[in-house]
Amino acid sequence: MANSKYEYVKQYEHDETLLRDCYLVCRVDGRSFHKFSSDHKFSKPNDDRALALMNRCAEEVMKQFSDIFIAIGMSDEFSFVFRKETTLFGRRNNKINSSVVSYFTGHYVLHWSEYMGDTPLQYVPSFDSRLVCYPNETALRHYLSWRQVDCHINNLYNTCFWNMVAAGDSEVKAANILKDTDSGGKNEILFSQFNINYNTLPAMHRKGTILVRTKVPQEVLTPTGETHIRMKNTVITTHEDLISDAFWIKYQLIPLP
Amino acid sequence: MANSKYEYVKQYEHDETLLRDCYLVCRVDGRSFHKFSSDHKFSKPNDDRALALMNRCAEEVMKQFSDIFIAIGMSDEFSFVFRKETTLFGRRNNKINSSVVSYFTGHYVLHWSEYMGDTPLQYVPSFDSRLVCYPNETALRHYLSWRQVDCHINNLYNTCFWNMVAAGDSEVKAANILKDTDSGGKNEILFSQFNINYNTLPAMHRKGTILVRTKVPQEVLTPTGETHIRMKNTVITTHEDLISDAFWIKYQLIPLP
Amino acid sequence: MANSKYEYVKQYEHDETLLRDCYLVCRVDGRSFHKFSSDHKFSKPNDDRALALMNRCAEEVMKQFSDIFIAIGMSDEFSFVFRKETTLFGRRNNKINSSVVSYFTGHYVLHWSEYMGDTPLQYVPSFDSRLVCYPNETALRHYLSWRQVDCHINNLYNTCFWNMVAAGDSEVKAANILKDTDSGGKNEILFSQFNINYNTLPAMHRKGTILVRTKVPQEVLTPTGETHIRMKNTVITTHEDLISDAFWIKYQLIPLP
Amino acid sequence: MANSKYEYVKQYEHDETLLRDCYLVCRVDGRSFHKFSSDHKFSKPNDDRALALMNRCAEEVMKQFSDIFIAIGMSDEFSFVFRKETTLFGRRNNKINSSVVSYFTGHYVLHWSEYMGDTPLQYVPSFDSRLVCYPNETALRHYLSWRQVDCHINNLYNTCFWNMVAAGDSEVKAANILKDTDSGGKNEILFSQFNINYNTLPAMHRKGTILVRTKVPQEVLTPTGETHIRMKNTVITTHEDLISDAFWIKYQLIPLP
Ligand SMILES: Nc1nc2c(ncn2[C@H]2C[C@H](O)[C@@H](COP(=O)(O)OP(=O)(O)OP(=O)(O)O)O2)c(=O)[nH]1
Ligand SMILES: Nc1nc2c(ncn2[C@H]2C[C@H](O)[C@@H](COP(=O)(O)OP(=O)(O)OP(=O)(O)O)O2)c(=O)[nH]1
Ligand SMILES: Nc1nc2c(ncn2[C@H]2C[C@H](O)[C@@H](COP(=O)(O)OP(=O)(O)OP(=O)(O)O)O2)c(=O)[nH]1
Ligand SMILES: Nc1nc2c(ncn2[C@H]2C[C@H](O)[C@@H](COP(=O)(O)OP(=O)(O)OP(=O)(O)O)O2)c(=O)[nH]1
Ligand SMILES: O=P(O)(O)OP(=O)(O)OP(=O)(O)O
Ligand SMILES: O=P(O)(O)OP(=O)(O)OP(=O)(O)O
Ligand SMILES: O=P(O)(O)OP(=O)(O)OP(=O)(O)O
Ligand SMILES: O=P(O)(O)OP(=O)(O)OP(=O)(O)O
Numbered sequence A, B, C, D: 001m002a003n004s005k006y007e008y009v010k011q012y013e014h015d016e017t018l019l020r021d022c023y024l025v026c027r028v029d030g031r032s033f034h035k036f037s038s039d040h041k042f043s044k045p046n047d048d049r050a051l052a053l054m055n056r057c058a059e060e061v062m063k064q065f066s067d068i069f070i071a072i073g074m075s076d077e078f079s080f081v082f083r084k085e086t087t088l089f090g091r092r093n094n095k096i097n098s099s100v101v102s103y104f105t106g107h108y109v110l111h112w113s114e115y116m117g118d119t120p121l122q123y124v125p126s127f128d129s130r131l132v133c134y135p136n137e138t139a140l141r142h143y144l145s146w147r148q149v150d151c152h153i154n155n156l157y158n159t160c161f162w163n164m165v166a167a168g169d170s171e172v173k174a175a176n177i178l179k180d181t182d183s184g185g186k187n188e189i190l191f192s193q194f195n196i197n198y199n200t201l202p203a204m205h206r207k208g209t210i211l212v213r214t215k216v217p218q219e220v221l222t223p224t225g226e227t228h229i230r231m232k233n234t235v236i237t238t239h240e241d242l243i244s245d246a247f248w249i250k251y252q253l254i255p256l257p
């Protein structure tokens, strides 16, 4: 197409190229979901419909961006990890980041009613996102562990808090009690006051949702009518602990020491 | 909330702070809209419903981000200009960029059926976006002029092309004829072969859509029952030429020389 | 020359391209000159030989890099301003910055004995440097004013301090008195106790040294033996106030409002 | 010290923080040393005095910056490798880069006559420098191998070239012959025409100069008059091959697979 004399303004553009050989982590997080979850009456502390919707969006992102090999999500956020070798969009920061968050948001709005039933979407939710480089496996595992531990810490706190409030405590009182209580203390409150064994609560609430790109065996029929087993690319959903080595040995996603 | 030993991984994060005193331009552009527009049978060369949907999304973005004072859009793209002085998100590149594109996309999906009638949304559209710094008024005006000239060039070409195809030329033949034809030649083709005076085609197609934040007079009723005039903040839509000085003198959006 | 399979490692390189249309300011500052000036017995508060050496290095930098049009220096630092339009090294941050500081340092060592007489250079001095973008004339003038005001503040303080110490005050006592004294108070101390009118002290100490690239008239002899006046490019040295408009009107270095 | 209203201009500064956990490589390279070496009549193809001067500067840099654990140099360049964990100047790109190149240049000028004897320094040499992140051991070793292979390729070529020219070939003719000759061919020319076995040429010319920070045993005398062996930090100079594993096994500088 013809050019104009104004086209030189494209030279002001600048998109950082992310360092080679690094895992690229894109973390998407809901903007003002404190208000959004309250306006849409998410159940507390966890709304399984809302979480399922987040997971659905993340699955769609993984289907779309084939260099993502693992993702972890909880609350209003999801982190997507690209292979070290990815050359997606020439590793351009803004281009990758905007494409992921846009695709995620589009799915969130599109599938809202599929997951949230008759709760109408009152206004458009949005997400921010960032891209971070992690140069080695240790740093990457620490990143994912950070998110999973954070999920646990928040869930333990929120489970206590909302049970206490449901039992009649004021929010101020509940917060006051919890601020001086360590992890053991919170487990104790749940057990003694509410007869809840924290470890039997749903894994999705305690560990978040992990999506793993892997191969699964699949029966296929040959033209001659025999069945044989083929390995098929797929994305599976799990809520396992990813902090310990077992997870990484099981899934063989990255080189291990 | 309690911290974990893994929290140090946040130190790998890095978000560029955009240079002070510069206009920040965020340009959102549909990903693979060649295919998307075809899959959803957009009318050619311009689908007024699709353009109205884009304009709606842009208006919502301007309502949400009050530091945007002008925007221009055409085809599958929109450019938003933030005031030089904006301190939105500390001028962090990724944070601003992702928030804008996410919000835009959410609205695109949400309002789809409102604008596209009974054309169902077959899959999620997405957008990429970028942020560019323009350090002075001349550069900014050249940027906006670039987009408006581009709109014109594309529209003139597409109008010829689809008229020729509708009249029986093959797409190959039409393209072949047009590639050796300058702007005057294309006007001539439109006029002599299709009796179309290019300048009478809709301004939105020729100039794109400009959204301007401005103040308009509004009648208000005082407690004592009198009416008086107040200036009210609003966003207006126009399809004027923004290349010449007249536009800038009229709207007084930026310091003029 | 032949390539090797290892050459791909050059792809890890990344040098930021500085935004177009901005003034680029390179500020060079002596590393640990508190110790260096003391080890080399610089006279206090100002050592005119050391300052002359700094100025010489800055002149050489201006001769070498023709896009620098003004520079200001004081103490162990010099700031060099490149034209907005400079395309030196494709505006690459590291390339410009390292070339300037290296050239400056080389001259500092080379000319040491020329300026410092029989004070031997005990070890190698070094400088750090940075490049900063200033997008408009106001910001640039504020930058230069910042350096000149800083020069004044430091010089006024140091002049008081060393006079008080020379008159018998301990360094602790002098510092204590000065910390509660404003600019007027310091002028008063100088005048009443030491009979010094601050404004009559050398302009170089109060205002720093400014180097300006300009044209001066020069007599040239024509082949026919007549003399005529030609404008010749040169770098002049001045210690004028550059904060007020007068300086900028006089030298016409940048567009004025 | 008192502040001024202009101090806000410091907010335009921006120094990139280099990614954690990466080796930082600073490569210093002489500016226009083609001309500089010719103006100062460096012997061809290698001037051992000039190389010794470069090596001396590099040693001084390693003494000054204790996080550098290996360096390799040849011709007019030197590369310095900082430990992955270095926190020098908060890993600020410009600050590290300018400090290294300034210190290197200062030494080059200071020690010139010590190494170059009665060849006077006609003008100031300068160097540019850059900082590059290498996120893992493989990439780092490839980087260092790249420089060593480059040294070899250039030296083989230059040795042939200058021998041919010394033997009466024009420079054009020599270049013409060499451009179609591979490594084996060049070895063959050296051997058959000049009776030179390339592999017996000085290792410094073929492999460059490597500086390694290591510990060496040192005899120390105890107060009671006994001698015992202590490990002492030092920088050693070597010209070994660093491409093969043997080098890395010997020096144990980085984790090996
Ligand atoms: N009730 C309920 N709230 C949820 C659920 N998932 C997320 N939220 C809420 C709890 C938090 O207030 C909020 C997520 O915390 P953030 O730190 O992301 O804060 P927020 O999104 O409000 O602000 P931001 O824009 O991210 O800085 O979302 C849920 O399943 N149920
Ligand atoms: N028929 C029709 N097509 C449109 C309309 N608006 C946009 N399009 C199509 C025409 C172009 O093929 C496409 C926009 O061009 P782009 O350069 O943005 O390309 P595209 O989005 O395919 O690729 P990209 O992902 O941006 O690189 O969208 C419309 O109103 N009607
Ligand atoms: N006596 C004396 N000292 C001077 C003269 N010029 C500069 N200096 C000293 C005074 C200051 O201690 C020092 C410059 O201050 P800086 O803030 O640059 O500190 P310094 O270079 O020590 O540390 P830095 O590495 O820049 O952070 O140099 C002079 O003419 N005479
Ligand atoms: N005769 C001679 N020349 C040398 C010696 N060491 C370096 N040189 C010259 C040969 C090359 O022309 C030059 C180094 O090549 P470069 O690629 O660094 O080029 P140069 O420094 O001219 O340009 P640059 O500013 O780095 O782009 O220095 C030496 O020992 N003897
Ligand atoms: O997308 P194009 O082809 O119009 O051109 P661009 O937007 O400059 O390219 P990219 O989207 O890759 O930045
Ligand atoms: O959003 P927060 O408070 O969880 O913390 P953050 O995401 O690091 O902050 P920001 O969104 O501003 O980057
Ligand atoms: O300087 P060259 O030609 O060896 O190559 P380079 O160093 O990669 O180029 P530049 O100095 O311009 O970065
Ligand atoms: O060096 P200072 O203390 O004058 O202040 P600065 O130069 O802004 O600090 P740095 O040299 O660390 O950038």
Ligand SMILES: [Mg+2]
Pocket: A029
């Ligand atoms: Mg956040």
Ligand SMILES: [Mg+2]
Pocket: A029, A030, A031, A032, A033, A034, A076
């Ligand atoms: Mg949130």
Ligand SMILES: [Mg+2]
Pocket: A029, A030, A075, A076, A077
């Ligand atoms: Mg969150």
Ligand SMILES: [Mg+2]
Pocket: B029
């Ligand atoms: Mg594009």
Ligand SMILES: [Mg+2]
Pocket: B029, B030, B031, B032, B033, B034, B076
């Ligand atoms: Mg597009």
Ligand SMILES: [Mg+2]
Pocket: B029, B030, B075, B076, B077
């Ligand atoms: Mg487009």
Ligand SMILES: [Mg+2]
Pocket: C029
């Ligand atoms: Mg400093």
Ligand SMILES: [Mg+2]
Pocket: C029, C030, C031, C032, C033, C034, C076
């Ligand atoms: Mg200093």
Ligand SMILES: [Mg+2]
Pocket: C029, C030, C075, C076, C077
């Ligand atoms: Mg200083």
Ligand SMILES: [Mg+2]
Pocket: D029
């Ligand atoms: Mg170079």
Ligand SMILES: [Mg+2]
Pocket: D029, D030, D031, D032, D033, D034, D076
């Ligand atoms: Mg060189």
Ligand SMILES: [Mg+2]
Pocket: D029, D030, D075, D076, D077
């Ligand atoms: Mg070189």
